[in-house]
Amino acid sequence: MPPTALLALDLDGTLLxxxxxxxxxxxDELRAWAGAGAHLALLTARGRVPPEVQGWPLHTVTRCYGAWVEQAGQALWSWFLPEATVRVATEAIPLADRRVGKTLLGTADPGGIVRGPQPGFETSWPQARAVLKIVRGDEPARLDVLAARWAALPGTGLIRERSTRLVLVRAGADKGAALRHLTAHLGVLRARVVAAGDGPADAAMLPHAGLFIRVGAHPALAGAALRAGCPADVPGVLAGVRVRLLRCPA
Known part of the structure; x- marks a missing residue:
């Protein structure tokens, strides 16, 4: 039997x-959803799951958007950046820029994250096997130039988290694809998929959710059906949706 619903939630700015x-x-609200038979999925851009979520009734966790999807401690799928792509992408960052900005390679092993621009960064990344994402923080103008270079890399996708942060992932490793694949894997109808997010990367989930909760006021999420002003409002909004969708008491 498929779950009664799929609840797909962003973390930072949405739940935290x-x-x-x-x-x-x-x-307590997440436990109420789980108790009503819903499948709870955390879709986060983070490379590791923070301790704040320990004790939550999570069934699925995606890291680095949708590059790594884990269920019951086992990876459902993973989309890595090829080593050749990582090499070209890091070489596309001018040396002078590396000294002022910050580069991070998120790996399949959360303990294997490599940061720059420490000495030897350009040669240390091959030891960080299975790279899931590259994050570059810098001034907007320099990131605009880098975005054009990274956009030319085949088989990749770009996420501009904000004006000062650019992310490179494998093509298809976004939250929308993760939600679409997870919905099909679980056999849940789109009408019973509830998602929530607060930023532009979460907008990829909009077409794949029967109901989307916009946390905050980011214009990329203007098409959302419901809104929570801030994370503190999310439990109440989720409770209202649960009562209507799952027909269970508040």
């Missing part, structure tokens, strides 16, 4: 406040 705080009542 600006200081990483967990809103009161969130854990």
């Amino acid at each position: 406040g600006p200081q990483g705080e967990v809103p009161p009542g969130l854990s």
